[in-house]
Amino acid sequence: MAEIVYHSDFVCVEQGTPSSLVRFLGSWTIDNAQAIDEVMDATVDAVDCGAVLDCTGISDLDTTGAVLIRRFASNIDDAGAAVLTGVSSEHKGLLDVISCRPPPAATEPEQLPWYIGPVVEVGEAFLRAVASIARLLGFLGLLLTRLFGTLLAPGRIRLVPMIHQVEVIGVNAMGIVGLITFLIGAVMVNQGAIQLAKFGADVFVIDLLGITLLREMAVLLTAIIIAGRSGSAFAAQIGSMRLNEEIDAMRTLGMNPIDVLVLPRLLAMMICLPLLTFYADVMGMAGGVMMAWVQLDIAPANFLVYFHDNVSFDHFLVGMIKAPFFAAIIASGGCYQGLRVSGSADVLGARTTKSVVQSIFLVIVLDALFGVFFTSVGL
Amino acid sequence: MDGSLSDLNTIIKVRGLVNSFGDHVVHDGLDLDVKRGEILGVVGGSGSGKSVLLRSIIGLRKPQAGTIEINGYDQSTMTNDQMQAARREWGVLFQDGALFSALTVAQNIKVPLREYFHMSADLMDDLARSKVTMAGLPLDAACKFPADLSGGMRKRAALARALALDPEILFLDEPTAGLDPIGAAAFDGLIKDLTKSLGITVFLVTHDLDTLYRVCDRVAVLGDKKLLIVAPLEDVTKFDHPWVQEYFGGPRGRAAASLGSGPPKDC
Numbered sequence: 315m316a317e318i319v320y321h322s323d324f325v326c327v328e329q330g331t332p333s334s335l336v337r338f339l340g341s342w343t344i345d346n347a348q349a350i351d352e353v354m355d356a357t358v359d360a361v362d363c364g365a366v367l368d369c370t371g372i373s374d375l376d377t378t379g380a381v382l383i384r385r386f387a388s389n390i391d392d393a394g395a396a397v398l399t400g401v402s403s404e405h406k407g408l409l410d411v412i413s414c415r416p417p418p419a420a421t422e423p424e425q426l427p428w429y430i431g432p433v434v435e436v437g438e439a440f441l442r443a444v445a446s447i448a449r450l451l452g453f454l455g456l457l458l459t460r461l462f463g464t465l466l467a468p469g470r471i472r473l474v475p476m477i478h479q480v481e482v483i484g485v486n487a488m489g490i491v492g493l494i495t496f497l498i499g500a501v502m503v504n505q506g507a508i509q510l511a512k513f514g515a516d517v518f519v520i521d522l523l524g525i526t527l528l529r530e531m532a533v534l535l536t537a538i539i540i541a542g543r544s545g546s547a548f549a550a551q552i553g554s555m556r557l558n559e560e561i562d563a564m565r566t567l568g569m570n571p572i573d574v575l576v577l578p579r580l581l582a583m584m585i586c587l588p589l590l591t592f593y594a595d596v597m598g599m600a601g602g603v604m605m606a607w608v609q610l611d612i613a614p615a616n617f618l619v620y621f622h623d624n625v626s627f628d629h630f631l632v633g634m635i636k637a638p639f640f641a642a643i644i645a646s647g648g649c650y651q652g653l654r655v656s657g658s659a660d661v662l663g664a665r666t667t668k669s670v671v672q673s674i675f676l677v678i679v680l681d682a683l684f685g686v687f688f689t690s691v692g693l
Numbered sequence: 694m695d696g697s698l699s700d701l702n703t704i705i706k707v708r709g710l711v712n713s714f715g716d717h718v719v720h721d722g723l724d725l726d727v728k729r730g731e732i733l734g735v736v737g738g739s740g741s742g743k744s745v746l747l748r749s750i751i752g753l754r755k756p757q758a759g760t761i762e763i764n765g766y767d768q769s770t771m772t773n774d775q776m777q778a779a780r781r782e783w784g785v786l787f788q789d790g791a792l793f794s795a796l797t798v799a800q801n802i803k804v805p806l807r808e809y810f811h812m813s814a815d816l817m818d819d820l821a822r823s824k825v826t827m828a829g830l831p832l833d834a835a836c837k838f839p840a841d842l843s844g845g846m847r848k849r850a851a852l853a854r855a856l857a858l859d860p861e862i863l864f865l866d867e868p869t870a871g872l873d874p875i876g877a878a879a880f881d882g883l884i885k886d887l888t889k890s891l892g893i894t895v896f897l898v899t900h901d902l903d904t905l906y907r908v909c910d911r912v913a914v915l916g917d918k919k920l921l922i923v924a925p926l927e928d929v930t931k932f933d934h935p936w937v938q939e940y941f942g943g944p945r946g947r948a949a950a951s952l953g954s955g956p957p958k959d960c
Contacts, residue, residue, distance in 0.1 A: 344810065344859050351816045376859035377891060381823045385816075407890030412823055423797060423836055658794045658840045 320360035322353045325386075326371075333364040333394070336386070339371040342379030350382050354389060363394030370400035380405075380412035450672070453650045454642075457580060460572045476578040483544045483579075484586030488593065490543070491536055495594040498535060499527060499601030507610055516610055520617060523602040524625030532594040533633045534681060537640040540587060541673040545648035548579055549669035552652025553662040561653070571653070580645040587641035588634055595630065628693050636684050640677050647673040704729045704862060704894050705750060710759035712745050719745050721918040723759070727862075732888060732895040733923075734905045737915030738936060743898045744866060746915065750896070751785055751864055752776070763862070781809055784855030784893075785864045789871075790847040792839040798825065798850045799835040805857045820857070828853035829883050845876035849883070856887070863888060865897045869904050881907045902941075902949035914940075 319334075320327040324346065328335040336357060342350060367387060372379070383398070390396040401409055426434060464470045506519040552575055555561050561571050599621075606612040612620075651669035655662050705727035712720040719742035727733050737743050748754040750761055752768055761768045766779060792801050799821040806817055825835045828849040839847055848868065855863060868884060869877035885908045888895050897909065905912055905926060913923040914937055922932045930941040930950070940946055 347816065347820075348810060348812050351813055377823070377827065377856070378820060378859055381820055382816075384823075385819060404892075410890065412827070423838075660794050660840075 320356060322356070324350045325353050325357050327357055327360040327365075329362075333366055333397075334361045335368060336361065336365045336390070337368045337371050338383065338386075341374040342372050342382060343374050343376045344378040347378050347382060350379075351385075354382075354386060357386065358389045361390050361394070365390050365394070365396055367396055367398045368400045369398065369402070369405065372402075372405070375405045375408055377408060377412060380408045383409065384412055446672075450647065450650055453653075454646050456572065457576060457646055460570070460577060461580070464573075464577065470573050470577075471581070472574060472578050475574075476582050479579050479582030480586055482547075483540065483582055484590060487540060487543055487586075487590060491539055491590050491594055492597045494539065495527075495532055495535055495598040496601040498531060499523060499598035500605040501601075502526065502531075502598075503602040503605040504609060507606075517612070517620070519606065519610070520602075520612075520620050521624055523599070524621055525629050527598040527602070528595055528625070528629040528633045530633070530681070530685075532598050533591045533636050533640065534677070536587065536590045536594045537637075537644065537677045538674055540583070540590065540641075541644045541647075541677065542670055544583065545644045545673045546666050546670045548645065548648030549652040549655075549666040550662065552576075552649055553655035553665055556653065556655045557657075557659065557662060576646075576649040576653075579649055580642065583641040583645035584638045587644075588637040591634060591637040595633065632684075632688050632693055636681065639680060639684075643676045643680065644673045647676065702729050703727065704764060705896065706760075706762040707746075707750065708760050708762075710746070710749060710761065711757045712742065712749060712754070713757055718918055720749075720756075720759075723915075723918070723920055725913060725920055725923065727894060727896055728911075730892060730894055731910040732885070732897060732908055734909035734912045735896070735898045735915065736900070736905065736912060736940070738940075741915040742918075743915055747864060747866055747896070747898050751783060752780075781858050782861040783864060784858065784860035784862070786848070786851050786855045786866065786868060788866045790839065790851035792847060792851055792854065794839050797836050797838055798830070798842070798853070801839070801850065801854050802857050805854065809858060824853040824856055825850075827856065827887065829879070845872050845880065848872065848880060852883070852887075856891075859891070860893065862894045862896065865895060865899075867899055867901075868897065869899065869901045874903075877901065877903065878907075884908055902946055906949050 317329045318326060319329045324338065324340050324342065326337045326339060328337070340346070367383070367390070369383070387396045387398060398409075425431070502523050503519050506522045507516045510516045510519055510522070552561075555575075561575075564571050564574060603614050603617050606617050607614055648669045651665040651672070655665050703726045705725070707723060707725040710720050710723040710725075711718070723746070725746075735743050735746065745754065749756045750763070750768075755769075763779065764782065766775065768776075771779065792798070793804065796804065799818070802821040802824050803817050806812060806820065812820075822832060822835060825832060830846060830849050830853065834842065834846060834850065839850065842850060852868075865884070869880055872880060881904050884895065884897075887893075897904070899905065909926065911923055912926050912929045914921040914929060914932070914934075916934065916936050921934055921937060922929055924932070929937065930946075932938075941950070
């Protein structure tokens with residue numbers, strides 16, 4: 315009688331000469347996979363050198379069980395020889411499918427060690443940022459050449475899509491732009507008046523509102539709203555067309571995607587953003603007028619007279635001059651990211667996000683440069 | 694006793710299925726039995742409701758009327774827990790694979806394993822690799838993302854995921870659509886060999902005549918909002934119905950038949 319050296323629900327090891335007998339028992343299916351896997355080490359320990367693996371006790375077997383048998387066999391093989399016996403005919407096919415032991419191969423994407431990862435990431439991010447700004451500039455150049463080309467051949471401008479874009483970018487955005495600038499105008503007067511009242515100078519809140527709103531706030535807020543609203547839409551629309559190979563189809567039909575998709579959007583954006591900025595100026599002022607009336611008891615007529623006398627027209631001009639530049643950045647950024655989409659819908663989402671982040675970043679950088687410029691030329 | 698015996702052999706039982714989209718009726722009282730261990734091919738013209746039937750059976754679409762029994766359980770009266778347990782017994786291969794694009798092939802295969810079991814990482818790796826090789830993919834595909842694979846490899850990876858839980862029933866939606874003839878033939882062979890050695894029941898929706906001839910034990914033809922016939926292929930080709938005759942008697946049907954009856958190609 316052979317001595318039983320190890321016993322569990324699924325495995326029984328009998329000591330024998332010259333090799334041990336390992337009997338597999340019960341149901342070797344995926345439901346018991348973890349339990350079976352846990353007794354593997356103990357089984358391998360109980361086997362001295364080689365072993366005969368007896369499968370006659372197995373009631374059910376699936377591919378997971380077959381993989382487990384192969385794992386047992388190869389682990390025992392490392393200690394000595396392992397021989398498989400007693401495989402029933404119905405399980406034979408299964409074991410044949412699984413028989414060969416796949417060499418170890420990575421199943422996860424490669425990962426760098428934790429101490430190098432961040433450094434590499436920072437470096438790569440910097441290089442990517444430089445390259446992406448360079449490519450964006452290249453794209454702007456391409457747009458400009460196409461745009462000046464249309465001056466010689468005005469027929470290339472697609473009027474109907476452009477007007478459609480004007481509606482989508484401009485008219486449909488009036489609600490949100492108007493509401494936000496109205497509220498900002500009101501809040502600026504409200505907060506400004508409280509601070510200025512400490513100096514007894516609360517009437518200067520009108521100067522404050524005029525300068526900040528006309529010079530900076532109206533155009534910046536509008537640009538940011540439109541970047542989030544329309545810049546992202548450009549990236550998503552053009553990107554999904556890229557995924558669908560519509561852009562390639564367009565090229566084969568002899569249409570230039572820059573002319574067909576990008577220029578109408580760019581021109582529409584350059585028309586809409588200045589108009590929206592003017593509208594934002596008006597709505598912001600309206601908010602300020604209302605708040606001054608309610609809080610400071612300055613009648614609208616008095617407000618406007620004071621405003622007319624004290625706030626220079628230059629401030630309005632400074633704001634308006636910036637609008638078309640911001641428009642060009644937002645439209646080209648959105649379209650550029652859309653055209654760069656390739657592969658999967660994942661990329662589309664990432665590119666859309668990137669278009670918004672990049673546009674807003676560039677708008678604010680450009681605004682700062684404009685600020686320095688206008689101050690130095692004395693506007 | 695005959696009734697209970699046939700129940701044992703029937704794994705999917707559809708009775709009086711009605712599906713409609715608004716006024717457009719797709720199925721009107723459709724009955725279908727799928728026998729345990731067989732490979733059933735479902736064919737029909739475009740818009741005859743093959744995919745709707747598949748989606749109804751796997752519970753992605755609630756039919757307007759009718760009962761669907763899988764393994765003797767009526768799908769409409771099951772609790773969520775029973776449903777969850779039942780779905781473990783199915784593997785579904787969608788037309789474009791429907792692999793999770795943010796995960797590698799191996800991680801895709803591990804998703805169902807993680808969802809249903811707690812296994813050691815080592816065992817899960819081993820299982821994932823085994824399924825990858827089982828589906829006929831090279832091992833270095835395991836750590837690739839679905840977007841980096843060709844159409845045929847994506848299908849194989851999706852098949853590996855569908856087989857991850859050792860299902861009893863495998864649902865295949867147009868398994869060879871979009872593959873080149875060589876890839877399609879190889880995939881047909883893979884399906885046939887695997888399902889026979891694993892003893893899986895296969896419900897296969899297809900347009901591909903070669904697949905019907907090479908893989909399927911029985912063929913079900915959908916048409917006129919019903920099931921026209923379910924029978925072995927030889928009987929179906931003799932069935933007297935204009936669509937069936939045109940389908941199998943057309944130039945492509947005849948070509949597939951002459952190939953299918955010839956010596957099986959090695960793949």
